[in-house]
Amino acid sequence: EAPVRFTVSRALRQVRTLIKREQIDEVVLVGHSMGGLVAATAASHRHAKRSRAKIKGLALLAAAFDTPLDQVHGRAARRDMAHHAPYPVVSADIPVVLFHALTDDAVPVDRSKTFVEKRRAQKARETKLQLVEDDHIFRQNGKRIVDDIAGHVLERFGLAEQSLHI
Numbered sequence: 001e002a003p004v005r006f007t008v009s010r011a012l013r014q015v016r017t018l019i020k021r022e023q024i025d026e027v028v029l030v031g032h033s034m035g036g037l038v039a040a041t042a043a044s045h046r047h048a049k050r051s052r053a054k055i056k057g058l059a060l061l062a063a064a065f066d067t068p069l070d071q072v073h074g075r076a077a078r079r080d081m082a083h084h085a086p087y088p089v090v091s092a093d094i095p096v097v098l099f100h101a102l103t104d105d106a107v108p109v110d111r112s113k114t115f116v117e118k119r120r121a122q123k124a125r126e127t128k129l130q131l132v133e134d135d136h137i138f139r140q141n142g143k144r145i146v147d148d149i150a151g152h153v154l155e156r157f158g159l160a161e162q163s164l165h166i
Contacts, residue, residue, distance in 0.1 A: 006034070006074075006077060007076060007077050007080035007081070008034070008037065008038055008041060008077075008080055008081055008084050009080050009083070009084075010080075011034075011035070011038040012038060012041060012042055012047060015029070015038065015039075015042050015051075016042075016050060016051055019051055019052055019053045020052055023052075024052075024053045025052070025053055025054065026053060026054045026055075026056050026157070027053045027054070027055055027056065028055075028056050028057040028058070028059065028152065028153045028156050028157075029042055029043060029055060029057075029058050029059075030058075030059040030060075030061075030149055030153075031058075031059075031060055031061070031063065032060075032061040032062060032063075032137075033061070033062050033063070033064050033106065033107060033136070034064045034067075036060035036061055036062065036063025036064060036065075037063050037064045037065060037067070037084075037088070039058055039059075039060060039063075040058060040060060040063055040065070040088040040090055040096075040115075041084055041085070041088045042055070043055045043058055043088070043090045043091065043094050044085065044088035044089055044090055044091075045089055045090075045091060046088075047088075048091060055091075055094055056094070056095075056156040056157065057094060057095045057096070057097070057152060057153070057156040058090065058094060058095070058096040058097070059096075059097050059098075059099075059149040059152050059153070060096065060097070060098045060099070060112075060115075061098075061099045061100075061138065061145065062099070062100050062101060062104050062106070062107045062112070062136055062138075063098065063107070063111070063112065063115065064106075064107050064111075065086060065087050065107075065111040065112070065114065065115050066086035066087060066111050066114070067081065067086070067107075069081060069082060087114065087115055087118055089118075089122070090119070090124070092119075092122050092123060092124040092125055093124075093125050094124075094125070095125060095126035095127070095152075095156065096119065096124070096126070096127045096128070097127075097128045097129075097130070097148070097149070097152050098112045098115065098116065098127075098128070098129045098130065099129075099130050099132065099138070099145050099148070099149075100112040100129065100130075100131055100132075101131075101132055101133070101134035101135055101136060101138060101141075102131050102132065102133055102134070103133065103134065103135055104134075104135065104136045105135065105136060106136040107136065109131065112129055113129065116129045130145075130148070132145070
């Protein structure tokens with residue numbers, strides 16, 4: 001089996017290293033698919049305390065929650081994935097916006113719905129799920145979703161009245 005460079009643990013270390021190197025004090029984490037799982041894990045109780053930055057929000061696109069190990073490529077990646085929660089418990093005070101395509105063929109939409117249910121059970125401050133007619137990589141609605149994420153980020157930093165051009 002060919003070596004796989006991606007693991008959730010390696011990605012978490014890269015996020016922490018970037019935050020430390022760039023001396024970031026506050027951050028909104030954005031992640032798609034496996035990157036969404038990494039962002040949620042980074043904001044979980046267990047990992048957030050290791051970060052120097054205050055996590056002000058999450059924007060998750062088709063986050064790969066509860067991925068069956070047989071769908072993870074590479075022995076090391078599977079072994080690593082087994083050590084991480086399938087649904088990370090993100091601090092209740094961190095606002096989360098999720099986007100998921102109704103016709104996603106890679107990550108079933110029920111996984112985002114389950115994450116939202118778990119957040120509601122924990123009485124989380126703000127959790128919003130936006131379902132869109134699209135595929136896993138958001139070919140049709142990508143620009144609109146990027147604009148929505150930009151608004152989410154600006155709002156987290158008290159800049160909602162300003163505009164961001166991407």
